[in-house]
Amino acid sequence: KKISKKSSKIRQGKLRLQKWYVPLSDKERKKISRDLVQTILARKPKMCSFLEWRDLKIVYKRYASLYFCCAVEDQDNELITLEIIHRYVELLDKYFGSVCELDIIFNFEKAYFILDEFLLGGEAQETSKKNVLKAIEQADLLQEEAEAPRSVLEEIGLT
């Protein structure tokens, strides 16, 4: 069970994405995020990817300027969590084509959509990379179709 959240942050400690799977107030979330970010940014490169924080296990991995971190429960397998993180990064990479941080900044909602096709309630819902991307693709198409007629109409002045 991957409870709590998954978030990615940059070196300066700015959050680019956070997903919460437990009910917490905005204030609590902010505090936790802040604490966690500080803790992780304080880690040295040689340290391992796991740490204990409060009563949770934190699994984090750095990709270029972004840190991806997950808070999991005691009985969860940390090593497979690393694979989950990696899978998500792969999905972003495939979708955006060599993803970089700017992609995630300017398309944050897409990053969320992809995450929500990969995980649900903190667990992986689809283990095939291909299937996740296919679903996003289809949904994007659906969106485009929904938009297209309107813009055509508007274009010819019929609102």
Place this chain on the structure above:
Amino acid sequence: MLIVCWSPVMVEVWNGPGDKKTVEGPSRMPAPIRLRELIRTIRTARTQAEEREMIQKECAAIRSSFREEDNTYRCRNVAKLLYMHMLGYPAHFGQLECLKLIASQKFTDKRIGYLGAMLLLDERQDVHLLMTNCIKNDLNHSTQYVQGLALCTLGCMGSSEMCRDLAGEVEKLLKTSNSYLRKKAALCAVHVIRKVPELMEMFLPATKNLLSEKNHGVLHTSVVLLTEMCERSPDMLAHFRKLVPQLVRILKNLIMSGYSPEHDVSGISDPFLQVRILRLLRILGKGDDDSSEAMNDILAQVATNTETSKNVGNAILYETVLTIMDIKSESGLRVLAINILGRFLLNNDKNIRYVALTSLLKTVQTDHNAVQRHRSTIVDCLKDLDVSIKRRAMELSFALVNGNNIRGMMKELLYFLDSCDPEFKADCASGVFLAAEKYAPSKRWHIDTIMRVLTTAGSYVRDDSVPNLIQLITNSVEMHAYTVQRLYKALLDDISQQPLVQVASWCIGEYGDLLVSGQCEEEEPIQVTEDEVLDVLEGLLVSNLSTPVTRGYALTAIMKLSTRFTSVNRIKKVVSIYGSSIDVELQQRAVEYNALFKKYDHMRPALLERMPIMEKTASNGPTEIVQTNGEAEPSVVEAKHPPPVTQPTNQANDLLDLLGGNDVVPVIQTTVPTKPASAGGELLDLLGDLSLSGGPAPAPATSVPSSQPAFLLDGLTSPPLFNDIAAAGIPPMTAYNKNGLKIDFTFERANPNPNIAVITIHASNSTEADMTDFVFQAAVPKTFQLQLLSPSSNVVPTLNQGTVTQVIRVLNPQKQQLRMRIKLTYTHKGSAVQDLAEVNNFPPQSWQ
């Protein structure tokens, strides 16, 4: 079409709220700026203030747009709001707008709306309940992607009420043949069950053929659902045990099947699914022989065949090991598992080493011997750079210490203690003490180990270590000279580490005589003079590094040396100086010690004599007692509450000696007390000394110090810090009842000193003749002091017509159980009667 291009893919696909293709509508308002535009603008802000200004401006615009109920741009506005929320700005005014988006028919709207709901809405606010109906509709939507959105949102943040309302819909979708929806429904069901456990039953029928699915997504989520149900209900667990063969088969297929591009990760087929299946097997096999047996082979297969070069393979091995250890596996399999962990320990990847240590820590109790085999590797991990690894290695090392490896292990652990980070030192020190206590091969080794800890990590040692160490040292009688010598030398080097200083002071106070006499057997005795020792102790008193507690130790140590050293004058001087110390604790001690020198000098040797061997108690120990008791004899009080075992028999002997061996001196008014020449010890003094306040009694013989009554009446100099013993409430008792003579005791506490019990005897006579020349005498054990005041009369009238009363004051500084021997003499019906009796039935409150 706008070419805002940092990703060609994006331009093709994405056509949402950031699309420039919006036309100024019929309204006079300019179109709200696009999302991407906003993001770019905000990023140009150079200061926090600038950013805030931009945000506020945009929020104002968005607010007014919301007020106008503008459907066209609602989606774009909410998207912008979500971005600003992510930066940390408040966005609650967008909550209702999210709901409107969800209710919209446009897919774009729904997508952003549901995202907004997940980010902004919080199940604790009632607003979220408005979603319920929308979600219900969307769960039945014709488009599976809309259904997917609804399932996702419900499964991430659905409250209990929502879950209750919508569980039926979820259950329906769990049975659909559409695998896209089925997998989502399964995880949504997990969430529903977590929120409303009573609903678990309703999902049971739908689970029937979940595992027959070919689709990996459905399989994975189904296993998660089954796991959740089994963890929550023992009945479910029993019910699902029958799935073990099927799970084993699926796992086997995954391992044996060839390359499957769709699910391959570094040569392993669907590791996520494998791990989940292993976890479910663990739960099903735990405590169940049959299930465990059924999975034995596959576990062995996975354990031996999984590729270990990459993290993904090790993730599977890790899960396998956890499963093997938890179920009822054959010993061969268990050894296999431990060996895998052992190999993990040697892995270059620190993450792998970390999980190995964690797992070994879990199994060290049950598979102790197997883990022992990897001891040296574990000990090597103490030198690892990673803090988490070091910590686990330390915990594991302590768990592995036993009588056989104590010397070697301790060497490593002490080396670790020297070099580790401060955050470890306290725990490590405690661990070393514990291990040493359990497995020390010799007393000398034990003392040396303690010394090593105190000198290298002395400031990190826990507070309760000090009394424990003191007790240990006291009880190692033959090591006293060696110990005090080593501690003294340590003090010469460094007086900053308080626990070390405290233990050292205490030892020097106790064994200073051994120190100066150069009696050490274990090592070369050092030459040190009394003055040098006193220099060191006085140095502690004045040093800035010493805490008040340490100073207290130092002063008491100096005082104790007054009976062990010859330079008493110097000690007297020190003690009198501190009588005016600003530190209240120190001042009090000094004043009381002063009093010892001046008025009670005869008691000093006894009070300050060597501590007896202490019984082990689990409680906090002497330091607490020292703090709470404002006695004049803190060194005596330092002894633990349960008296040494040898004492009771001594007490009995005392009593016998008292009354049997010596003449009993009658009470005051009658005669001048005569002192038997064989007087020894204070007790005879006590019995002899009956010249008291009131009464025409002459002063007693010279051998009795006349200061005694004053001593008892003075009480001790200062009120005790804990004055919690109430005078009232001590029940009276009958001390003696024979031949018509009854003697009752009633109790009071002397104020201010609760260590003095004031007993009033009431003698009554139920016979028909008076008892005349009635004399009551009492004796108490050595550790007490007793004072008899004058009786009311010496005739006990007949037939209970009156009582003779007399007051006894008993000083009981050591709070020992009160016992008394009494002797009664009187004349009754012409004959002289004499009787001895022992009084043991004192109520506990009278002496505690």
